[in-house]
Amino acid sequence: MIDNTHTDGASASEENVSVAAVAMARRYASLPPGKRPARTLALALCPGNLLKDNSQAADLSGEMISAVSDALVTYQVFGEVAARRGGSLLSLGGSQQRRLLAALLTQPNSVLSLDRLIDVMWDAPPAESRRTVMSYVSRLRSVLGPDAVLQSGGGYRLVVDELDIDGRRVEQLVDRASASPPTEAIVLLDEALGYIAGPAFGEFAHEWWALAEAARLEELGLVARERRAEQLVAVGRCEDAFMSLDGVVTAHPLRASAVVARVRAAVALGREAEALRDIAEFRRRVADQAGLDVPRVIVDLEAEVFGGRTESPSSARGYRLGEKIGEGAHGTVYRSVQPTLGREVAIKVVREHLADDPAFVARFEVEAQLVSRLEHPHIVPLYDFWREPGARIWSFGSSMAALWRTTCDSEGDGTSVASTPSLPRLAER
Numbered sequence: 001m002i003d004n005t006h007t008d009g010a011s012a013s014e015e016n017v018s019v020a021a022v023a024m025a026r027r028y029a030s031l032p033p034g035k036r037p038a039r040t041l042a043l044a045l046c047p048g049n050l051l052k053d054n055s056q057a058a059d060l061s062g063e064m065i066s067a068v069s070d071a072l073v074t075y076q077v078f079g080e081v082a083a084r085r086g087g088s089l090l091s092l093g094g095s096q097q098r099r100l101l102a103a104l105l106t107q108p109n110s111v112l113s114l115d116r117l118i119d120v121m122w123d124a125p126p127a128e129s130r131r132t133v134m135s136y137v138s139r140l141r142s143v144l145g146p147d148a149v150l151q152s153g154g155g156y157r158l159v160v161d162e163l164d165i166d167g168r169r170v171e172q173l174v175d176r177a178s179a180s181p182p183t184e185a186i187v188l189l190d191e192a193l194g195y196i197a198g199p200a201f202g203e204f205a206h207e208w209w210a211l212a213e214a215a216r217l218e219e220l221g222l223v224a225r226e227r228r229a230e231q232l233v234a235v236g237r238c239e240d241a242f243m244s245l246d247g248v249v250t251a252h253p254l255r256a257s258a259v260v261a262r263v264r265a266a267v268a269l270g271r272e273a274e275a276l277r278d279i280a281e282f283r284r285r286v287a288d289q290a291g292l293d294v295p296r297v298i299v300d301l302e303a304e305v306f307g308g309r310t311e312s313p314s315s316a317r318g319y320r321l322g323e324k325i326g327e328g329a330h331g332t333v334y335r336s337v338q339p340t341l342g343r344e345v346a347i348k349v350v351r352e353h354l355a356d357d358p359a360f361v362a363r364f365e366v367e368a369q370l371v372s373r374l375e376h377p378h379i380v381p382l383y384d385f386w387r388e389p390g391a392r393i394w395s396f397g398s399s400m401a402a403l404w405r406t407t408c409d410s411e412g413d414g415t416s417v418a419s420t421p422s423l424p425r426l427a428e429r
Contacts (some may be wrong), residue, residue: 013220069174074166075160077102077217080198096136100121100133103117103209104149106201108160109159111153111157116209119209167200170221173188174188174189174224177227182235189228203212203291220246222257229245229265242262242266245258254285254289262278263278330350331350333349
């Protein structure tokens with residue numbers, strides 16, 4: 001504690017002022033800009049309480065923080081293990097020094113025994129391994145500072161304010177975002193994601209001693225992306241939310257929480273068909289790649305979004321699906337509406353075992369082209385159909401639609417075809 005009641009500056013040593021300045025500057029920097037008490041900070045750091053007004057306090061506090069920041073060493077674990085002083089990259093030396101620093105960063109401020117460090121450094125330790133580790137520690141101290149790595153209890157520990165490590169700063173920002181309103185949360189999460197320059201611990205990510213912390217930080221980054229998408233939906237930026245999850249779903253195809261966030265964004269955009277496709281594809285991946293049951297969160301999402309009607313979506317390609325009016329060997333027909341024109345149509349949903357049958361697909365395409373050319377009161381007109389996934393779209397006319405698209409039911413994928421005004425035997429075709 002610094003005594004600020006005297007004016008001669010003799011109440012605290014320069015060393016105590018320096019220690020206090022570092023601690024205060026770190027706490028100051030962790031606060032949101034609007035909550036940084038410039039005068040209070042400057043008064044605390046200036047022995048003798050010599051400041052005359054608030055503007056002088058603000059100027060001095062800024063100078064102090066700049067000076068302290070230039071002296072601070074910060075650590076990077078995302079992308080590659082590195083250290084910086086005042087923003088400038090420090091040369092750590094060879095790969096073994098980086099390995100040693102990486103190991104210490106997995107448990108900052110905790111003692112790692114010398115035996116453990118030897119196991120980290122070598123698969124087959126050399127005869128002088130203990131002396132060599134000590135040499136590496138000495139080299140790190142010469143770069144980071146004499147008190148950066150301390151010997152304690154038969155081992156070594158990295159002495160660091162944990163917010164000077166990018167991984168711990170990301171953790172703090174994600175925690176703050178979870179308790180913040182959407183707009184502020186997005187800013188905090190954007191800042192957190194800005195620290196993530198690549199996989200945690202880079203070249204050492206798959207080493208036995210780094211696996212746990214690397215996996216924890218990887219999960220933290222994914223959570224940050226998912227929460228950011230949720231907050232984007234909350235403020236109406238649904239398209240941004242939907243697009244931001246593409247990479248996550250691609251890189252982590254079995255991650256249910258990413259699919260849930262993406263589906264919610266799709267539904268908010270009115271893309272129920274796309275949401276249903278994402279769920280169907282996830283179901284298939286879980287069954288084919290992992291051989292597991294579908295997570296309960298996905299089952300609950302289907303019930304929530306689609307009211308439990310997993311055999312058909314509530315809308316697709318601008319058509320609103322309604323009651324079932326027929327069922328046959330090839331699929332089910334639903335009374336539907338084309339809202340833009342206020343026109344009643346019928347949509348046929350083809351059964352999943354036919355949807356990916358090459359012979360059925362080929363025959364359907366031929367028949368669709370033939371039927372689209374026919375006009376007769378007793379022939380169901382076919383004006384358009386398309387198929388998803390596959391990105392093949394055929395347009396044959398103006399009013400009615402035949403839709404062939406991926407859907408899902410309680411047992412897996414399905415595919416749909418839609419068609420026409422009313423004809424009793426439509427579903428049997």
